[in-house]
Amino acid sequence: xxxxxxxxxxxxxxxxxxxxxxxxxxxxxxxxxxxxxxxxxxxxxxxxxxxxxxxxxxxxxxxxxxxxxxxxxxxxxxxxxxxxxxxxxxxxxxxxxxxxxxxxxxxxxxxxxxxxxxxxxxxxxxxxxxxxxxxxxxxxxxxxxxxxxxxxxxxxxxxxxxxxxxxxxxxxxxxxxxxxxxxxxxxxxxxxxxxxxxxxxxxxxxxxxxxxxxxxxxxxxxxxxxxxxxxxxxxxxxxxxxxxxxxxxxxxxxxxxxxxxxxxxxxxxxxxxxxxxxxxxxxxxxxxxxxxxxxxxxxxxxxxxxxxxxxxxxxxxxxxxxxxxxxxxxxxxxxxxxxxxxxxxxxxxxxxxxxxxxxxxxxxxxxxxxxxx
Numbered sequence: 001x002x003x004x005x006x007x008x009x010x011x012x013x014x015x016x017x018x019x020x021x022x023x024x025x026x027x028x029x030x031x032x033x034x035x036x037x038x039x040x041x042x043x044x045x046x047x048x049x050x051x052x053x054x055x056x057x058x059x060x061x062x063x064x065x066x067x068x069x070x071x072x073x074x075x076x077x078x079x080x081x082x083x084x085x086x087x088x089x090x091x092x093x094x095x096x097x098x099x100x101x102x103x104x105x106x107x108x109x110x111x112x113x114x115x116x117x118x119x120x121x122x123x124x125x126x127x128x129x130x131x132x133x134x135x136x137x138x139x140x141x142x143x144x145x146x147x148x149x150x151x152x153x154x155x156x157x158x159x160x161x162x163x164x165x166x167x168x169x170x171x172x173x174x175x176x177x178x179x180x181x182x183x184x185x186x187x188x189x190x191x192x193x194x195x196x197x198x199x200x201x202x203x204x205x206x207x208x209x210x211x212x213x214x215x216x217x218x219x220x221x222x223x224x225x226x227x228x229x230x231x232x233x234x235x236x237x238x239x240x241x242x243x244x245x246x247x248x249x250x251x252x253x254x255x256x257x258x259x260x261x262x263x264x265x266x267x268x269x270x271x272x273x274x275x276x277x278x279x280x281x282x283x284x285x286x287x288x289x290x291x292x293x294x295x296x297x298x299x300x301x302x303x304x305x306x307x308x309x310x311x312x313x314x315x316x317x318x319x320x321x322x323x324x325x326x327x328x329x330x331x332x333x334x335x336x337x338x339x340x341x342x343x344x345x346x347x348x349x350x351x352x353x354x355x356x357x358x359x360x361x362x363x364x365x366x367x368x369x370x371x372x373x
Contacts, residue, residue, distance in 0.1 A: 002026045008033040008068050008088060037064040040101075040125055041071045042111040042118050042132075044093060046220070047280070048299040050077040051185060051306065053112060055169045055324070056176065057086030058183035063176075064108070072097060072121060079280040083188035093117060101125050110176055114141060114155060131176045148175050167324035182324050185306035189288065190281045197285035204272045211369055212247040212290045213240055214274075214304070217263055218256035219296030225346065225353050226296045228314045230263050235358040236294065241269035244369055249290055251283075251300055252276040291372075292365055297323065305329065310368050312361055316353045317346075330364050332356060 004026045009016040018024050018031040043053045070089040091097045111122035111132040119135035130144040143149050154160045169182035219226035240246040248271040252260040257276045274286045293304035294312045304311045311329030320331045334355030
């Protein structure tokens with residue numbers, strides 16, 4: 001019995017995809033794709049960071065066209081990576097991943113994280129080549145190659161972070177030693193969620209002849225001032241309705257129910273509430289209804305960019321330079337000297353987000369809408 005375990009389609013505990021689809025077996029199979037390089041990619045972190053890291057997949061595949069890529073990810077980010085063509089296997093960060101990492105052998109291990117779990121896994125993994133970061137016996141970070149040192153220094157020193165002019169994607173490409181340009185962020189929306197979004201649009205009577213503008217009110221909980229002010233969003237909503245009768249789709253996350261409820265009580269123009277407890281695929285499908293998305297530096301930003309939407313990124317305590325907009329958006333910030341401070345809170349008033357005017361945001365959207373008309 002011939003079993004080609006070196007094929008990209010090989011699965012340890014189940015039939016491969018070509019067999020399930022057409023009943024073919026290894027002997028004489030036209031889909032036989034021998035693996036020449038086995039790659040382990042470790043990227044846990046926040047969901048938005050995991051999503052934008054998918055932009056590296058084309059560069060990795062260009063380096064090793066006949067490769068098999070395994071990605072270790074936190075279970076909460078599993079949906080982000082499922083169904084993406086550049087990933088052959090997903091490993092969840094759980095008790096079962098440790099023995100797998102210790103037994104299997106890879107040609108290239110890439111670790112882009114500085115968390116203790118990621119560093120330890122990268123150090124335990126057996127590979128001829130390693131990129132990114134590992135853990136020393138003393139419990140400190142080690143750079144596998146010199147090109148990882150610059151990003152590590154930025155992680156420790158805020159002044160270097162502020163001086164940086166490279167996007168996150170470019171920094172990660174440098175880290176893996178790639179000269180390629182940044183690829184697109186990749187997203188796979190389940191068909192059922194796309195159908196849900198279309199039914200939602202019809203039920204809410206979102207008029208297709210008027211522009212659909214998504215307003216993402218929140219920005220996660222790590223940095224208080226990553227969120228734009230409710231007053232800014234209220235004034236922007238009023239102006240978009242009065243000037244363009246725009247469909248205003250209000251986006252928010254599971255921890256932002258109270259924020260959204262208070263904002264909706266204060267809003268005086270018609271809006272559509274997209275909900276705040278949507279699973280990832282549904283959230284992506286709802287963003288896909290929009291032509292323009294106004295959002296802070298959070299998951300919605302990277303999803304909108306992945307879906308080729310026009311984006312107004314509202315940036316304060318994080319790095320504006322690190323946001324790759326792919327020529328489809330504008331990053332706006334308030335006028336404060338401490339921009340990009342990476343502080344969880346501050347006492348500067350007006351803060352970076354408070355000093356960002358609705359005039360600036362509306363002006364950008366107005367230009368796009370007028371050009372479209």
